[in-house]
Amino acid sequence: MDLPLSPSTRARILCLLLGAVGGGVFYLLHLPLPWMMGAMTFTTVAAVAGVRIALMPRVRMIFVAILGIMLGSAFTPQMLDHLQYWAISFLWLALYVVVTTYLVRLYYIRFAGYDDVTAYFAAAPGGLSEMIMAGSAFGGDEARISLAHGARILVAVFILSFGYRWLGGYTPASAITVTSSHPLEVADLLWLGGAGFLGFFGARLLKLPAYALVGPMIVSAGLHVAGITASRPPAELVAVAQIVVGSMIGARFTGLPLRLVVRGILLAIGATSLLLLVAVGFGVAVDVTANMPFGSALLAFSPGGLAEMSLIALALGIDAAYVSSHHVVRIFMIVVAAPLVFRLLRRKG
Template identity: 40%
Template structure:
């Protein structure tokens, strides 16, 4: 089957999945139900994981679900502010300890990407640009847009990245639940003082608004999360506040982010995409294997915490991995710093490597 037949839609400018408010309401209702079920099962990151699973199943069954990109961006801003609150002066002093880990992450990213490229070339009939940008563990939208600009098939690249994120999100929290017995309610995720006053809320809202605008103007990768996270981190480091967004808002953000993952599979027919889906899931498992192996090497070299290092290296989305770290009580500044580094590394070097080594012989 040609990659041109892949009936899979990358994220549009306004909607993921079906357009309109009916599909949006249905998607959020399904996602919320999933969140309640997974919360009842005491799964870590229950609201995102449950929403993700229920929405994905709904998409494959052909239900008309959709997610407004603006709503997802708004919730991503909330999560960015929340992540920024995890940066403390003590953690910043530890940046030096992460130098070796960031170097190993560079090697792991290159190794994982090469292995995934070879795997996708062998198991699909996608062309070289499509395989290359599908193999890069970068942001879904960034890789889809770059890959399309370099002559790749956008729908196939989006499918590969959506499945990578889905595989990682379903694998890592469940592993921690089954092996380590991890279970976290959303309220336990927000460790800060619950009695926020109007000044705290004013600072948090300002962090979100200023961060989102600055992130867009500076064209940061994952700008709606990274911008607010950086501004929030500066506000918390500067002592302007030590508060966090309220727990119900964090739960709502998880539902929206999880539901959006599921909505990416609208139009992805299982019977026609099974070969590409199996290849994409295989690529995700290769990247997870690389993350575990290289994390163990890093721990042997540095003595860093293994769980924190695995999560820092895991090939999930920036928002999803940071949330999992938060839910599991793992050092969020370390996880976020490593994922930002990986995003910048891929965005700056990915197209360059492609032009140098692959463009002329595709």
């Protein structure tokens, strides 16, 4: 006898099916970053059209951890020679966070009519869940903060994926589509699996932001920098992880009124364009002062999510270790500083 599926289970299965179909269609069309972009597009359209979709939290955590292991494999012993340049780049990143938060906050106040709390936490380029929690704690509009960050990531992924491919001349790298040049042996599987397990639970215990991704990435990076392993997860698992990450973006819009979503995306186009213009300026500054390629610096300073921007770097053969480390540092800066700065600003009126 077939067991009837609950509405929530159907919504989760439908979300993954739509994501897989979208990824397959984009792959056949040879579009950039097909598995994530296709999943993101199909699930977003479905959610905006009123289809009830949702993502399985445990499935998402597992594949985000796999993506973290993959990002950690981009770190190599040779990168230690460039750390002094990374330090300069991190200083520019701190200034970038201050400038963009100020400008985008003004944008949301002037053009969207948001109150000061909502505008501030919608503008701060930190982790989505962390900014929602902090903003709601100070009395901000949780739905608008969530929509601002979700739509920003959606717009940034589209602009950067197609921009780098068509305007920048970048072509997909084999690292994201074929298996590793280092065959996976039993010992490698144990090391990578251990990195995912220890990184996930260790980062959760330490209450790190984006712990499912950051923890496995840090442990995997340590293993690869130390030369213990040079392998990465199978390409098939990474493709599925991209589908899950893309589907997660689209599923965020489920249940929101169409008018609110459309307005949020239109506002996000303006905010993201502003952020990217500032990122271009900082990318030039990093290119000149820190001897880092402009293409890498621009992606490291771009206003997308950690997982999404790192996937673009992997797909285009850009230095994923440099890009992902900057987005991790940016999230830490915002998560720690944003509530403290807001309290200070409120106290001063």
